[in-house]
Amino acid sequence: MDKRTPWGRVVTRSSITGVITVAVVIALWFFLTSVTGIVGQYRFPSPQDFLASFVRLATEGYAGGTLIEQTLQSLWLVACGFFTAIVIGVPLGFAMGYDRRIEAFLNPVFLLLRPIPPLAWIPLAIVWLGLSDGSKILVIFVAAFVPSVINTFTGVRNVDRTLVEAAKVHGAGTSRLISEVYLPDAAPMIFTGLRLSLQASWTTLVAAELVGAFLGLGRVLSTAYRDINTAMILVAMVVIAIAGAFTTILLAQVEKRVIKWRTT
Amino acid sequence: MSDIQFDGVTKVFGRGGKPFTAIGGIDFHVNDNEFISVVGPSGCGKTTLMRMVAGLETPTDGEVRVGGEKVTKPGPDRAVVFQQFALFPWKTVRKNITFGMRSRGASKAERDEAVAHYLKLMKMEGTEDSYPHQLSGGMQQRVAIARSYATDPGVLLMDEPFGALDAQTRTIMQEELVRLSHVNPRTVLFITHSVEEAVYLADRVVVMGRNPGKIREVIDVASTRKAEKWSEEPIDDVMEMPSFTHLRGQVWRLLREEMGEDI
Amino acid sequence: MRRDYGPLWPWSVAGLVLFFGIWQAVVSAGLVSNFVLPSPLEVLDRTITLLGRPFAGYLLHEHVFSSFMRFLGGFSLAAVIGVPLGLMMGRFRLLEDIVTPLFEGYRYVAPLAWVPFAALWFGTGIGGPIMVIFTGAFAPCVINAYRGARLVDTYLIEAAQTHGAGEFRIAKEVLLPGALPSIVAGLRISAGLGWQSLIGAELIVVSSGIGYVMVQGQSNLSPSTVMTAMFVIGLVGLGIDFVLRFVEARVRAKWEGK
Ligand SMILES: Nc1ncnc2c1ncn2[C@@H]1O[C@H](COP(=O)(O)OP(=O)(O)O)[C@@H](O)[C@H]1O
Ligand SMILES: [Mg+2]
Numbered sequence: 017m018d019k020r021t022p023w024g025r026v027v028t029r030s031s032i033t034g035v036i037t038v039a040v041v042i043a044l045w046f047f048l049t050s051v052t053g054i055v056g057q058y059r060f061p062s063p064q065d066f067l068a069s070f071v072r073l074a075t076e077g078y079a080g081g082t083l084i085e086q087t088l089q090s091l092w093l094v095a096c097g098f099f100t101a102i103v104i105g106v107p108l109g110f111a112m113g114y115d116r117r118i119e120a121f122l123n124p125v126f127l128l129l130r131p132i133p134p135l136a137w138i139p140l141a142i143v144w145l146g147l148s149d150g151s152k153i154l155v156i157f158v159a160a161f162v163p164s165v166i167n168t169f170t171g172v173r174n175v176d177r178t179l180v181e182a183a184k185v186h187g188a189g190t191s192r193l194i195s196e197v198y199l200p201d202a203a204p205m206i207f208t209g210l211r212l213s214l215q216a217s218w219t220t221l222v223a224a225e226l227v228g229a230f231l232g233l234g235r236v237l238s239t240a241y242r243d244i245n246t247a248m249i250l251v252a253m254v255v256i257a258i259a260g261a262f263t264t265i266l267l268a269q270v271e272k273r274v275i276k277w278r279t280t
Numbered sequence: 281m282s283d284i285q286f287d288g289v290t291k292v293f294g295r296g297g298k299p300f301t302a303i304g305g306i307d308f309h310v311n312d313n314e315f316i317s318v319v320g321p322s323g324c325g326k327t328t329l330m331r332m333v334a335g336l337e338t339p340t341d342g343e344v345r346v347g348g349e350k351v352t353k354p355g356p357d358r359a360v361v362f363q364q365f366a367l368f369p370w371k372t373v374r375k376n377i378t379f380g381m382r383s384r385g386a387s388k389a390e391r392d393e394a395v396a397h398y399l400k401l402m403k404m405e406g407t408e409d410s411y412p413h414q415l416s417g418g419m420q421q422r423v424a425i426a427r428s429y430a431t432d433p434g435v436l437l438m439d440e441p442f443g444a445l446d447a448q449t450r451t452i453m454q455e456e457l458v459r460l461s462h463v464n465p466r467t468v469l470f471i472t473h474s475v476e477e478a479v480y481l482a483d484r485v486v487v488m489g490r491n492p493g494k495i496r497e498v499i500d501v502a503s504t505r506k507a508e509k510w511s512e513e514p515i516d517d518v519m520e521m522p523s524f525t526h527l528r529g530q531v532w533r534l535l536r537e538e539m540g541e542d543i
Numbered sequence: 544m545r546r547d548y549g550p551l552w553p554w555s556v557a558g559l560v561l562f563f564g565i566w567q568a569v570v571s572a573g574l575v576s577n578f579v580l581p582s583p584l585e586v587l588d589r590t591i592t593l594l595g596r597p598f599a600g601y602l603l604h605e606h607v608f609s610s611f612m613r614f615l616g617g618f619s620l621a622a623v624i625g626v627p628l629g630l631m632m633g634r635f636r637l638l639e640d641i642v643t644p645l646f647e648g649y650r651y652v653a654p655l656a657w658v659p660f661a662a663l664w665f666g667t668g669i670g671g672p673i674m675v676i677f678t679g680a681f682a683p684c685v686i687n688a689y690r691g692a693r694l695v696d697t698y699l700i701e702a703a704q705t706h707g708a709g710e711f712r713i714a715k716e717v718l719l720p721g722a723l724p725s726i727v728a729g730l731r732i733s734a735g736l737g738w739q740s741l742i743g744a745e746l747i748v749v750s751s752g753i754g755y756v757m758v759q760g761q762s763n764l765s766p767s768t769v770m771t772a773m774f775v776i777g778l779v780g781l782g783i784d785f786v787l788r789f790v791e792a793r794v795r796a797k798w799e800g801k
Contacts (some may be wrong), residue, residue, distance in 0.1 A: 033637065033640035033641055034640055034641070034643060034644040035644075037640075037641045037642075037644055037645065038644050038645075041645065058663070059663065059664065060660075115548075116548050116551055117548050117551065117554050118554075119551075120551035120552070120554035120555045120558070121554040121555065121557060121558040122558055123555065123558070124555050124558050124559045125558055125559060125562045128559075128562075129777075131777035131778070131780045131781040131784070132773050132774075132776060132777040132780070133735075133738065133739035133742055133776065133777075133780060134739070135655075135739050135740075135742050135743040135746065136739075136742050136754075136757065136772070136773045136776045136777070137773070138746055138757075139746065139757040139758060139760060139761035139769045139772075140761075140766060140769050140770065140773065142761055143578075143579070143761055143764065143766050143769060144579060218653050219653040219654060219655060221653075222653040222655045222656050223653075223655040223743040223746065223747070226655060226658060226743075226746075226747045227746050227747055237656060237658075237659055238659070238747075240659065241658075241659035241662065241663070244663065246660075246663065249659045249660060249663075252656070253652055253656045253657075253660075256652065256653060256656050257648065257651040257652045257653075257656075258651075260651050260652075260653065261651045264651075334701075334705050335704075335705075336701055336704070336705070353704075354701070354704035354705045355705070355707060356705070356706055356707025358705060359705055359706055360701065360702065360705040362698050362701075362702060364696070364698055366696070366698045366699055366701070366702035367702075368699060368702075368703075368716070368717065368720070370720040370721070370723075370797070371716075379703070379706050379708070379716075380706030380707055383706060383707025383708055383709075383712070384707065427706065428706070431706050431707065437705075
């Protein structure tokens, strides 16, 4: 099975080095915390504390819910914000890429709003919608919206002109042109946008839940911080990372199904 | 003393996959300050051979000694001129020429003198502050050659240095290289696919064969060149002299046999 | 063949007019309360006020300055550590193999999830926020330096080696300049992420800076203050990006035709 690192190199079985590294890091973790206590538990938890907290979150729960409840809550918010964003953002980006008048119409407003980082919308969302799910979905929406619009726009704008002309010559109308030329040709770029959107969704969710939430992984994180429970902080970070990785892999699978013709 | 000694040099490529013997046991000696041209069908291991002298590749078996010392890694005593010039695009001509000198810790005065010397020799005065992309291909390769000479290596390794140049520029460069090697004699290993170029430049021409890469024949040119006073004639005239065409034909025949069905 | 739409600027003007027009109209018509959405003019007015009257302890530009200084600290740290690390990973396979699994793990942790540890380890004054910015900005520095280094032609590195350059000179005079266009592009991404991470940190634990202005504006139910801060944050982000874009253009221009 070939897998690629973020640098695009194929991972082979020969990268035993990686396994050794991880083992060394875990051994070092043990050594610095459990064995010698050089790093105290108020700085970083020991592996045992970490596991105990994980079990505690999974069984008793923490900060108002069990592992499953907290994770589902966060996943739910990400899903709502992300899907709303792409359902609106991709067609919008498409329209902007397809018709220069629409681009001219929307672009200035877009340019005006784009420099504002999504996280900066959190206070306004709270003013508008309180600490509800709605306010978090709103910020995730804002975060996920921008990359999906920009990448779809870029993908459509850079569609291979010769393909378009070939389709026209062979009598394709607008709807066939869109579904059989523009969409497939822009698909890789659109998926790049979706990936960035998803990443932004998680970043924003964590921030929004840290600022204020009744449930969710960010809530676990902020409660653990207030309790100075470093083991639970680490558990929350790890769960967030895994949940994020899970959705990313899911999206990659979808991409692989959709873009079957891709050669690379 | 910068002679090159090849002792049973063998190179096998391909871990994992099928092992491939690129060089199959070469024994050869290059004298100090001798100019050796290497020709051979493509894929016969010329580049590999040169890279082992440079220390960019390690022999699977046997060893290469330069000046009596076994080659283990690259060093400024064996400067390479690459076919792709390999000039640093972000450095000016001056900085490129003095790159190797700075490895040796040459003083600023020495470096300035070398830049002036080589640019004058190559009729490129006034380009010291240009960037490579502002120069023609021929000028870029002149700078690359100057960089290697200025490093003052015992051995110069050139891998089809004129391969990327057009025919006229190539002829000019060949003449200049002859001139340069008179002013500045060095041990040179010069790889080329042009038989004319090989004969015109070399003291001896090495003809290689393939599968595995080996030396097929070594042809002496130096005695003929001296006897016929090639260096006193312009290149076009030399190439029409019977002594030259005779040697060229000899090399050609060998090469043709080596290429076999490729022709 | 390109479709001809006629002049496009009227569309742009229409878009802007409509955006601000609807916003102003909604407020003027009293459709929403002032505590929910202030008019564009009110935001402008509030901005001017905050420049002259302290809010949350300081004037607006003082808040911005303190945020910006933190940003510079974290961003520089990420660049100074990340770029050499990426370059070395591009040069040495072993280092790449060692760092990759750790980096993969780190990459999936949202930068803001570091806030609790950052606060516990380095406090909420300078150190904590710098660490949060660092975690946000680090990845693109490493990845782009790595990619840039891998794209440097092998024969340039070999030319340096056969002309006597040691590893340090290769890194400084071949890998770094060769990877520079990619590095600068990475720095632009880093800066954006770092700036946004700082705002997040200031929303959550830090009690000063432009992010904190928003928190105060929110709890005072003053959306005009919040929107002023958003406006300023966008402006600073734009400024940072503008500077780096300029650097990028310069680098590219110099490398052109290489
Ligand atoms: N790094 C390498 N790995 C595997 N095979 C190689 C490598 N370098 C060269 N070869 C093979 O060795 C043979 C000789 O190559 P080379 O020395 O480049 O030949 P030449 O320069 O004479 O054309 C070729 O068949 C080539 O495919
Ligand atoms: Mg070759």
